[in-house]
Amino acid sequence: MYSKHTEIFGILGFPLGHTLSPWIHNTLFQLSGYDAVYLVFENERWKEIGMGPLLDLGVKGVSVTIPFKEWAYTQANKVCEASKAMLASNTLILRSGIEAVNTDGTGALTSIMQKNSDLVDPSISKNILVLGSGGSAKGILFSIAKELESKGKNESIKRKVHLLARNQTAMSEIEQSLGNPTWLERTTMDRVLEEKENYDLIIHTTPIGMKGVGGDPILDSRFFTKKHTLFDIVYNPLETELVKIAKKQKAEIIPGYHMLLYQGIKQFELFTNSKAKTKWIRKVESILLRELKKRK
Known part of the structure; x- marks a missing residue:
């Protein structure tokens, strides 16, 4: 159930047909009771489109994947130390301005x-x-x-x-x-x-x-x-x-999927300003493993 208070998050990238990020984030929102939804924003033209439509929609944060991590870094007015070192970001937080974070490492x-x-x-x-x-x-x-x-x-x-x-x-x-x-x-x-x-x-x-x-x-x-x-x-x-x-x-x-799991957990914590419980992480891990096994 969504309401006018439901926060919107998502993932930017292209292609995104096989992304597992919605499984991670929507499961965490559900388990934590956080009123939010995580959507897939698939487009190969994000560099031309820019951040405007996402800000207009009221999106509060996005995960960023290839080929837009370097571009995402350039969109922010506040960047973390890891993003600075790598000149790339996999997370944008859109609450007060645009903050770029890299949770891969x-x-x-x-x-x-x-x-x-x-x-x-x-x-x-x-x-x-x-x-x-x-x-x-x-x-x-x-x-x-x-x-x-x-x-x-x-x-x-x-x-x-x-x-x-x-x-x-x-x-x-x-x-x-x-x-x-x-x-x-x-x-x-x-x-x-x-x-x-x-x-x-x-x-x-x-x-x-x-x-x-x-x-x-x-x-x-x-x-x-x-x-x-x-x-x-x-x-x-x-x-x-x-x-x-x-x-x-x-x-x-x-x-290898542990890196995907834990970078996603860190993103969830940044998006919601809360700490993920161990039992939620174990649940998300079991769902990830199940989905990956289906893709053999």
């Missing part, structure tokens, strides 16, 4: 912390391997940087983060946006294989393994052991070839 960090907070503990002399240097890698590294630097001064951070990617320019941008920290280093495949025992967390951020995207997994069975935790942020399919390889070697797995 927060979603990823929460996924990791839920599994094992030691994986981002700066006092542990282990390495994190990040595969890829695109927008997702940027967001994840920003949140990891905040976690490491909030708990340990730069010179006392024992944990290292190694970046393996082909795009040298993108890696330079990441390094500069984080202030060229001493704990962040570029690496090579040969060095990764030599130092595999030093890694405890591997984060895969490239599209390889995604439904409809070709290419062989970046790492193979020579790399993984039961001491590794793999976080492949691809969630369609639920298990990529990389995940299957790691599972065979008894590595721990953080499901």
Whole structure:
């Protein structure tokens, strides 16, 4: 039941035929009793249309997905630190002016912390391997940087983060946006294989393994052991070839859809200025999993 008091939220992007965001947000509105609805605003012309129609409609906030995250950042008169570093935003809050926030990295960090907070503990002399240097890698590294630097001064951070990617320019941008920290280093495949025992967390951020995207997994069975935790942020399919390889070697797995789940939870909290209860999160997770299984 909707009334004149029902708040409107939604998602901007193109295409949006397979978006799972309405499942996340409408379920949370229902569980929390918050009087709101979450709609799909699919259009390939948002850059030309602009924010006017949404503001006229009284929309209070939107999630933003490809290809509009960089554009969304430029629409705001207030931006969060993560958006500034990434020059991209996945959330716009339209309550007093336009506020741009990026919850992608927060979603990823929460996924990791839920599994094992030691994986981002700066006092542990282990390495994190990040595969890829695109927008997702940027967001994840920003949140990891905040976690490491909030708990340990730069010179006392024992944990290292190694970046393996082909795009040298993108890696330079990441390094500069984080202030060229001493704990962040570029690496090579040969060095990764030599130092595999030093890694405890591997984060895969490239599209390889995604439904409809070709290419062989970046790492193979020579790399993984039961001491590794793999976080492949691809969630369609639920298990990529990389995940299957790691599972065979008894590595721990953080499901890719957890990043989608937790970035959405953070958006809900920003939209409603309230805290999501654990039982709501578990319910949303079960619905997400059910919907993803249908899409095999």
